[in-house]
Amino acid sequence: MLRLFPVVTLAVFLAPVAAGMVATALPAFGYLPALGGHQVGGAPWQRLLATPGFWTSVHLTVQSGLLATLLALAIVIGFCSAMHNTRLFRRAQVILSPLLATPHVAVAIGLAFLIAPAGWASRLVSPGLTGWQRPPDLAIVHDAGGLSFVLGLLLKEVPYLMFMTLSALNQIRSGETLVAARSLGYPPAAAWLKTVLPQIYPQIRLPVYAVLAFSMSVVDVAVVLAPTNPPPLSTLVFRMFTDRDLAVVFPACAGACLQLLLVVAMLGVWRAGELGFPMLTRRWLTAGGTHKTGAGLRAMWTAVMATMVALSILGTLSLAVWSFTQTWFYPRALPAAWTLSHWERHAADLAGPGGTTLATGLAAALLAMVLSLGCLQNERVNGLGSAARALWLLYTPLLVPQIAFLFGAQMLLVRMGLDGTWIALIWSHLLFVFPYVFLSLADPWRSFDLRYRNSALALTGSPLRTFLRIELPLMGRPALFALAIGFAVSVGQYLPTIFAGGGRFTTLTVEAVTLSSGSDARVTGIYALVQAGLPLLAYMLAIAYPAWRYRHRKGMG
Amino acid sequence: MKRLLATIVFLGWATAQSQEIPDSWPGVLEKARGQTVYFNAWAGDENTNAFIAWVGQRVREAHGIELKHVKITLTSEAVARVIAEMAAGRHTGGSVDLIWINGENFLAMKEQKLLFGPFTQRLPNTSLVDTAGKPTTVIDFTVPVDGLESPWRMAQIVYAYDSARLQNPPRSIPAMLDWARRNPGRITHPRIRNFLGSTFLKQALHELADDPKVLLEPATEASFIAVTAPLWRWYEQLKPTMWRKGEQFPETGPAMRQLLADGEIDIMISFNPNEASTAIGKGILPDSVRTFVLEKGTIGNTSFVAIPTNAAHKEGAMAVANFLLSPESQAHAMHPNSMGNFTVLDLNRLTPADRKRFEDLPRGVATLSAAELGRPLLEPHPSWMNRIVDEWERRYAK
Numbered sequence: 001m002l003r004l005f006p007v008v009t010l011a012v013f014l015a016p017v018a019a020g021m022v023a024t025a026l027p028a029f030g031y032l033p034a035l036g037g038h039q040v041g042g043a044p045w046q047r048l049l050a051t052p053g054f055w056t057s058v059h060l061t062v063q064s065g066l067l068a069t070l071l072a073l074a075i076v077i078g079f080c081s082a083m084h085n086t087r088l089f090r091r092a093q094v095i096l097s098p099l100l101a102t103p104h105v106a107v108a109i110g111l112a113f114l115i116a117p118a119g120w121a122s123r124l125v126s127p128g129l130t131g132w133q134r135p136p137d138l139a140i141v142h143d144a145g146g147l148s149f150v151l152g153l154l155l156k157e158v159p160y161l162m163f164m165t166l167s168a169l170n171q172i173r174s175g176e177t178l179v180a181a182r183s184l185g186y187p188p189a190a191a192w193l194k195t196v197l198p199q200i201y202p203q204i205r206l207p208v209y210a211v212l213a214f215s216m217s218v219v220d221v222a223v224v225l226a227p228t229n230p231p232p233l234s235t236l237v238f239r240m241f242t243d244r245d246l247a248v249v250f251p252a253c254a255g256a257c258l259q260l261l262l263v264v265a266m267l268g269v270w271r272a273g274e275l276g277f278p279m280l281t282r283r284w285l286t287a288g289g290t291h292k293t294g295a296g297l298r299a300m301w302t303a304v305m306a307t308m309v310a311l312s313i314l315g316t317l318s319l320a321v322w323s324f325t326q327t328w329f330y331p332r333a334l335p336a337a338w339t340l341s342h343w344e345r346h347a348a349d350l351a352g353p354g355g356t357t358l359a360t361g362l363a364a365a366l367l368a369m370v371l372s373l374g375c376l377q378n379e380r381v382n383g384l385g386s387a388a389r390a391l392w393l394l395y396t397p398l399l400v401p402q403i404a405f406l407f408g409a410q411m412l413l414v415r416m417g418l419d420g421t422w423i424a425l426i427w428s429h430l431l432f433v434f435p436y437v438f439l440s441l442a443d444p445w446r447s448f449d450l451r452y453r454n455s456a457l458a459l460t461g462s463p464l465r466t467f468l469r470i471e472l473p474l475m476g477r478p479a480l481f482a483l484a485i486g487f488a489v490s491v492g493q494y495l496p497t498i499f500a501g502g503g504r505f506t507t508l509t510v511e512a513v514t515l516s517s518g519s520d521a522r523v524t525g526i527y528a529l530v531q532a533g534l535p536l537l538a539y540m541l542a543i544a545y546p547a548w549r550y551r552h553r554k555g556m557g
Numbered sequence: 558m559k560r561l562l563a564t565i566v567f568l569g570w571a572t573a574q575s576q577e578i579p580d581s582w583p584g585v586l587e588k589a590r591g592q593t594v595y596f597n598a599w600a601g602d603e604n605t606n607a608f609i610a611w612v613g614q615r616v617r618e619a620h621g622i623e624l625k626h627v628k629i630t631l632t633s634e635a636v637a638r639v640i641a642e643m644a645a646g647r648h649t650g651g652s653v654d655l656i657w658i659n660g661e662n663f664l665a666m667k668e669q670k671l672l673f674g675p676f677t678q679r680l681p682n683t684s685l686v687d688t689a690g691k692p693t694t695v696i697d698f699t700v701p702v703d704g705l706e707s708p709w710r711m712a713q714i715v716y717a718y719d720s721a722r723l724q725n726p727p728r729s730i731p732a733m734l735d736w737a738r739r740n741p742g743r744i745t746h747p748r749i750r751n752f753l754g755s756t757f758l759k760q761a762l763h764e765l766a767d768d769p770k771v772l773l774e775p776a777t778e779a780s781f782i783a784v785t786a787p788l789w790r791w792y793e794q795l796k797p798t799m800w801r802k803g804e805q806f807p808e809t810g811p812a813m814r815q816l817l818a819d820g821e822i823d824i825m826i827s828f829n830p831n832e833a834s835t836a837i838g839k840g841i842l843p844d845s846v847r848t849f850v851l852e853k854g855t856i857g858n859t860s861f862v863a864i865p866t867n868a869a870h871k872e873g874a875m876a877v878a879n880f881l882l883s884p885e886s887q888a889h890a891m892h893p894n895s896m897g898n899f900t901v902l903d904l905n906r907l908t909p910a911d912r913k914r915f916e917d918l919p920r921g922v923a924t925l926s927a928a929e930l931g932r933p934l935l936e937p938h939p940s941w942m943n944r945i946v947d948e949w950e951r952r953y954a955k
Contacts, residue, residue, distance in 0.1 A: 034644060052954035118819035134820040137742040139801050228748060229806065230954050239750075242634045246641060327840035330819040337840065349610060414645070420652065503597070503627050503638065503652060514628055520603040520841065521815060 831897025834921020857933020
């Protein structure tokens, strides 16, 4: 029975992703009989290449993807190396977890509200410091270089990579390594870079790849922050899929394939960089010598990290301020009049999308939990090691651009008559929820002390009772945390909801993205805030419940 | 999205389900009761969304209909979904029951025979529509409506400006260019794929074309080049003087309105003569904002709702279309605190009590009188709009 879990999991995941990719690739070469596509050839590609601004879109995608990944990695490594084992470092996990919980779109909208020429930051210092009576005519958001887009990505990728790095640090004996290195005279940061980094990088490699793939293929954040004329490739392709002229499906599929090829190519470039980097730095790595002490470095990385946190928090705060605004004209620092009326008016409207978000998130997270527990328990009972290959498979939905297979996967759903149903919606979310739930559960599960299980088995003789009464409760905290992560991932899903929902399902994320393209800042604020609030609430529950439930049991809370 | 996908598959979906629409209106309402109507409507404007929510509440009370607003960013998304479903053989039980539509999207659906009807004559309230005084309620962008779509609100281009910063707004298309040269960075339009973006150019074309009558005929390759040449000469000069040097554009009308509110721009185009007043009332725009129209007039049109041939809940959709035409709904829509759109009805055909609903409406501080607005100019044939969008992208999407 348990042995079925990995098989079922793979069937739920990889088969549809692969089939979806094939079903997207065929129209890219002209084959789609239902739309009159019988002639196989390169015409869709020609049409794609002829799209105005096409090359700019490609360039933007590559540039912003690489830049976001490089900067996120640099910030995380820089911070860890300079701050390792300081008090701030030990608290980083607590400080960053709300940022990790906040969906990308909410962060992006908050950032836009904050840094736009007429944004809150500009209002706070105008006209006092700047003399601006009107917002400056500067392209800060949607800037042609895509820098605000990169910044918006960083606000989410840095906390994510930071978490992955922290958990990798727990796997190695970083403390002892560092003591050894420092006793040889290396300053702390250099010691970390030379001895710890080479050990942990292999462990965060896949998360880094996921960041690169995500940055290159995200649509929702791009809609809010990226250049618009033309947009990055992902948005361009997404718009083609929604064109009135159905013949555009062919070049759209070609674009989706290109998106995949680009990501693969850039992963290749990144891999080459990984191989080249040690060669270039070997002399520095093996050279002894002492360097300057780290006080200046510490201050710098603390400042960078603090800026990230501050931008996220202030952005979210500006969502809140706008949602209570009656009247707020530039350059006032705060609204001239406040009101509760927007919340009152939209409370009822929020219920529908809020309910869909909640139901989908809970269902996807719970299903992911069951599958993860099944796989992990199978591993434990049947003694299968966790092969690195399995980890790669797990990351597949995170590495393949969503747009490259969602269209094709949707065709399968239509064929089965499942499009626009709850099953389709929850399945499409599960694809992206499962890897995160599994990964966050795997480490605590694997480090479980098997003597508990053996004693319980000896006493009860029932593997099921042992699992339910002993193993699961002992893992209550990480399990709830994994559920919260899964829920947060589901809340943030945009494209899967659009494709699999068939217009029948509206989640808070879909509403927030639709509203962010225009509409009223005050209403956008409400939706983005609630969207950000749900996962935060889940995180808080995941932390608070075990503490309360096990308050009488030392060591379990 | 599903629309595309549905296409691909050869579903033997068509079932022998009864598609008979009852003959009598009470029969229609009876069948409509309990139906869920999926209303695909552009959702970029908060006031309109709130109005649709209000309609939903009223049709639930009055007819037991569940109205679901499927919020879309472009009307073409819904059109494409219907096309795809039909191509896939889903001739009944389609996912779109009602579409907010006009212009090029209506033409596309009409040409491909994707619309249910004619049905408007079956709606009791259609008799109240002012077809003589408001010819755009029966001729949509030069295309005869033929009973395939039911009007629900009037629209006319106006320009809003902040009188605190600008006393004498330019009242012709050439004057607008002169003004923009003297005040760089103070005007913009939504991006070209947004209907207001192309409308900005369409209005300019109407004034700049040697003979605007040609715009009523479908555009051809040759006529388009000749007729739009003055437009591009004008726009070429205007673009670098625009907000963000004409390199960036707000996504939508409401996004542009925010720019006016923040003082980033001084003039914006609007398709709702009441938009400025409504926004002032809600504290979105400063109360110094006013509206103006061009000396030679501005383009006007009508918003419609249509029912796809494969709609699953046609009776419910008809009941909603009829409710939209009711004096109650029309007066609610016209209130400056709601959308502030002008009614499609002929007030002379209403009962005194219903007429009073309109006479009692307050007029917004920034709203022009009917005389000041003038008789609206006719919309060009949709092909002009489509070609303008393509040509703009060819020239400027780099």
